[in-house]
Amino acid sequence: MARNLDLAALRSLLAVADTGGVTRAAQRLHLTQSAVSMQLKRLEETMAVALLNREGRGVSLTKKGEELVSQARKLLSLNDDIWERMTTPEHTGEVVLGLPHDVIYPLAPSILKAFNRDYPGVKVVLVSSLSTVLLDRLESGKADVVLTTEAGLSPHGEILAKRPLVWVGAPSGRAWRRQPVPIAFESRCAFRKITLDALEQAGFDWNWSVDTACFDAAMASIAADLAVCTMLRGTIPRQLVEIDHGGDLPEMPELNINMYVTKGPGAEMAARLAEYVRADFAPPETVYAEAGGHVGLKLV
Secondary structure (H helix, E strand, O other): OOOOOOHHHHHHHHHHHHHOOHHHHHHHHOOOHHHHHHHHHHHHHHHOOOOEEOOOOOOEEOHHHHHHHHHHHHHHHHHHHHHHHHHOOOOOEEEEEEEOHHHHHHHHHHHHHHHHHHOOOEEEEEEEOOHHHHHHHHHOOOOOEEEEEEOOOOOOEEEEEEEEEEEEEOOOOOHHHOOOEEEEEEOOOHHHHHHHHHHHHOOOOEEEEEEEOOHHHHHHHHHOOOOEEEEEOOOOOOOOEEOOOOOOOOOOOEEEEEEEEOOOOOHHHHHHHHHHHHHHOOOOOOOOOOOOOOEEEEEO
């Protein structure tokens, strides 16, 4: 004997449970009241159990009915998920996401993982560079979605968040107490000029501990307590900490994290990726996880 559940009848049972009556359930399902009643009766006969109490003016679930409703929600959810996956056209192609070095973590892993889960046929190329370089790539059609860290907002951009620049150094470090203040920055970093201007305006002497074109080299010197720099709050690497200087270093301004999305040939998939950036942007705490699927990383 076949033991197959009638999914349409289960939907009717859930509708009755959610709305509290056969009439309202029928309205929700766009069926006649008699059609819903027949489905429920057939379901009870098939399983040889009473699912509804029909005494008085209304209906209520029996104990078995409550048990079935709980399991039916899971079954219908799985059914609907399978249906959507099988009937939704598969997306393919490539989309290029550009992020500045300092916002790859914690943003990139969670965004890439979620997008790859829903669009496994789309290859995501992650390009990491300076904000100005990323905007140039977007303009030339070499990137589809880019995030930038800027004081303002360029045309067609969207502000995702505002973050203050903060002083960053080694855990329990003392480099920030030295005079002149030892500074380390990647040579093209947008925060470099802002930081030096703030030091000079506040009357601080400073010198270069490391002046390099390599982001990792600057971070290594700071982790070794040879220098300090400024970064956006919430983007500090694990090996560094925000300095609690108590006003002994200049206060820094607030900057924008902006997003720009192409209007070119890849606009449709770029818009989809942008939704994931918005939804998952700057979570309070993100643990790195493998993104999986077709993800490439290119540092430029």
